[in-house]
Amino acid sequence: MDWTEKYRPSTLSEVRGNNKARDAFAEWAETWEEHREAIVLHGAPGVGKTSAAHALAADMDWPTIELNASNQRTKSVVERVAGEAAKSGTLTGGSAGRRLVIMDEADNLHGNVDRGGSRAITGLVKEASQPMVLIANEFYDMSKSLRNACETIEFRDVSARSILPVLRDICRREDVAYDDDALDAIAERNSGDLRGAVNDLQALAESAETLTVDDVVTSDRDKTTGIFDFLDALIKEEDAEGALRSSYDVDETPDDLINWIEDNVPKDYAGAELADAFDNLANADRWLGRVRATQNYSYWRYAGDAMTAGVAASRRESKGGWTRYGPPSYWSKLGRSRATRDKRDYIARKIATTSGTSMANARREIMPFLATMTHHCTNRELTVSMAARYDMDAEHVAFVTGSGEDTNKVQSIVEDATKRGEEAAVAGSEGAFEGATRTTSDESDDPDGSGESGVMDGESTAGDEDSTDEESADDPEESDDSQSGLGDFS
DSSP: OOHHHHTOOSSGGGOOSOHHHHHHHHHHHHTHHHHOOEEEEEOSTTSSHHHHHHHHHHHHTOOEEEEOOGGGOSHHHIIIIIHHHHHOOOTTOSGGGOOEEEEOOTTOOSSOSSTTHHHHHHHHHHHOSSOEEEEESOGGGSOHHHHHTEEEEEOOOBOHHHHHHHHHHHHHHHTOEEOHHHHHHHHHHTTBOHHHHHHHHHHHHTTOSEEOHHHHHHHHHHTOBOHHHHHHIIIIIOOHHHHHHHHTTBOOOHHHHHHHHHHHGGGTOOHHHHHHHHHHHHHHHHHHHHHHHHOOGGGHHHHHIIIIIIHHHTOOSOOOSOOOOOOOHHHHHHHHTHHHHHHHHHHHHHHHHHHTOOHHHIIIIIHHHHHHHTGGGOSHHHHHHHHHHTTOOHHHHHHHHOOOTTSHHHHHHHHHHHHHHHHHHHHHHHHHHHHHHHHHHHHHHOTTSSSOOSSOHHHHHHHHHHHHHHHHHHOHHHHHHHHHSGGGGO
16 A cells, blocks of 8 residues: 555644644634635645645545546536535535535646636635635646635645654554664655655665665665656556656656657657647746746756656557657757857857846847848948957858858958957057056146146147047048947947
8 A cells, every 4th residue: 555645644733844834724724614715735746735635624524525637627527526515515514514625736727628627716716615725736827816816825845854753653653674874865865755755665665674775875776767668658658647756767857858758759649639748848848947047946846747747647548559769859959050059159148248238138139130230241331340349250240140151241341340359459558558648748747746737728628629620530431430330239
């Protein structure tokens, strides 16, 4: 018998690791007649949400009605099964004729044949005359209207320190001999997931007379499953839970695993089941995006649920025979596009450094505008200014403009941009030294430090202005730069 079921808490007092959530849940039930609101229990898988709901029902002497299979989420089923239970008491009901309606996976209401499931549940929780508990792994995947219609309680990850007493108690009841270090290792490895820790304990206890820390380490090393065996299990054999468990034994990161699944699922799935599978893969990809954006790797678990359990649940008919699975084509595409990505990133980095923006913004927002404005180098002056400002070689100019790297047009633009960059550097250097020269001159004209020089301020200023005007008039190209050159890219 599965130990997670055998040792499921029978009362709320036995729920471990979430004392505040447990007490708030008990208070909700005891005062339900006063507020008559539904409640959402949300938190990571394996932290005891469903167990707490059943334990509460036992404490309150409330019979339960569960609605949790994904194919039961249509509007008609919700209204028929949960609706009747939630809107009326029964002669066989428990205390005060009450019964507890438990809606598991309340965050997984999309993708059903009848799209009215979510709206039906939202309406139901507002009208229910029976206590309702909605259980969700990801609170914000629920619709806003459904969230607002319920009270909420968060169940946090169960710490290794809270898991350890549970493991010891099970070992005592099952007469399992163990070293303390072994249970410590199991608790640490599953920190946050009490259910996973109990499953690991049962698996190890069935294969060892006395649990040692070496058994835990060896199980980590020996459980690795080949990727092709996993794909067979996911696509053809296992149900949602079995597929998720199989993924634990695969030595692949979620970022790589999703590419394996994406490329090989179409070899066996078709039609609606393939569409559902790709919906789940898209959801997994969104979670992986959150990992990359936040560096919060706890989101991996949600990606894993979607890409394994979700894909397996999309299967609508048995699959047989042998399928030739292969590595993701994405990998070979990456190899072929490496040089292109290097050019793109070089340009984005230059833009980001020069303009004080992020590389992501440079790639998504600025580079497309540059490509449009300098397409095929039609606006030559603008293209020269761009190449000079961002220090581009011919390959980079060709990348942005779409022109051939070896064409005379691109080569001449790079040459002009190089000259312009050199002239700008010299001009900048002269300005720096000019300030030092003027300081020295001022000091010699005012030897006593009185601040009075032998030249009148007005005469000096007028002379400078005349000189500047003459230089601008003699160099019309320099004047054009001020209007259509580097200023376009500031």
